[in-house]
Amino acid sequence: MDRLIAVDWGTTNRRIYVIDEGVVTLTERDALGILAVSPAAYPALIETLRTRHGDHPVLLAGMIGSNRGWRDAGYVEAPCGIPELAGALRAAGDRIWIVPGVSWQANGCGDVMRGEEAQLLGAIAAGLAPARALLCQPGTHCKWAEMNEGQIAHFVTSMPGELFALLRNHSLLSAQLTGDVTEGEAFAEGVEDARSGHLLARLFGIRAAGVLGLRSDADAASYASGLLIGADCAAHAAGRTVHLLADEKLGPLYARAIEQCGGTVVMIDSHAAFAAGANRIWELAR
């Protein structure tokens, strides 16, 4: 039987896919991200997966392949595609492989990803995005990837999600940022203000608006999110078609901001993309 257990093993969560002849037959998600697992515990966790889903090959992607995970699987340099990833898998036990990350460098600058590469290349392998496209993966750290000829040609990581969390948890603005983030008017206002620039001053404007009673603090979190996501989208999405790989929370926010910045959105199922990527990597590697 031609079955694969693929795991998108991230920092705080992991998502397990059982893939049967290229078709996902089962997915599971739990909180056993690398922060919750000591390196010595990985073999037993994988044995548990095999007990549950059968004694099949296991393909691991994501932060499990970092120096904070199980085994450092290194980086493949962009531009690269599925064959380059398949050729650089790190063996980690009996029919267990870890997918490397992808790095990019030019003129003394650089960027890195780990875990996103399987999704990005899988989106194209599954026909969910064309071979030449701009793909966006929102998150704590958001990836903007330029795909060309089916490869990851270049990418940029920004950190709107982490910055939002810092502001919400530790800043002068914390007390104002307790509300829910919704893609309503305050969010749109934040995106608009981000487009006119100077983020550092717009953020303090949240404090000033509170003091002067210009905006309800209930809207402050949505406005702040609009500022940060807006700055991100203004820098990348203007006039572009963006293929968006996002969850249910960030998807609508990024979609609204991209459109407000003059871009066009195509939503992609990120789980289908990951499964297709993992399956294709495995097909080429074995």
Next chain:
Amino acid sequence: MDRLIAVDWGTTNRRIYVIDEGVVTLTERDALGILAVSPAAYPALIETLRTRHGDHPVLLAGMIGSNRGWRDAGYVEAPCGIPELAGALRAAGDRIWIVPGVSWQANGCGDVMRGEEAQLLGAIAAGLAPARALLCQPGTHCKWAEMNEGQIAHFVTSMPGELFALLRNHSLLSAQLTGDVTEGEAFAEGVEDARSGHLLARLFGIRAAGVLGLRSDADAASYASGLLIGADCAAHAAGRTVHLLADEKLGPLYARAIEQCGGTVVMIDSHAAFAAGANRIWELAR
């Protein structure tokens, strides 16, 4: 005898000036900012000042006049000058006055300052800056004030200092940002990168540069500071003459960034500016 005790009473520190016929005869600085003082303790602290420096009038500026300080002294709306501040002092006891803050509003946007106004207007009163000028006061929150006809016409607050502290203390980048900040090559590189935009991605670039070995982590704090101060200066200082009211730590950093962004710097003694402002406010008020 025509003597005034003026205090720039901030969040974490206060600086005391004894002014004799307009001439500063003594200054003191201590850590009794408003965070270290309960509201009930202010009268005794002021009595101590008078015991030490004579039973003179006391003029208080800064966060002591906020709702977290002793008495809320409110805001005077910009444009405004020393006469408007002098006319809106809040009495707080026997010959004790608190200087109000300044607010600015237009088109649903706004900004506030508290404590900076005495310095800004004092710089002009003392002839340290012309009546029409751009003044900059770096800090946790940095003020950029457009002065016109000797008044505060408009101002913007940005938060590079607070953002730097958030990144250094609580972010994914924390471990890389432990070095000293100096105005050397890494700082200049940060300013240059800030000028080409997309701060949120440049910040993540610090992580990538560490992982890929493109920059020594010893330089990361200087680079990050260059990014944040550079973004601030690029937004305000290009092609302008900036009168800079700064301490010994931030002064050289802002001076370098302003010049790199195509501005010209005039350094101003911020203590002399505050004393002149406080003295002039008191002269007009009594």
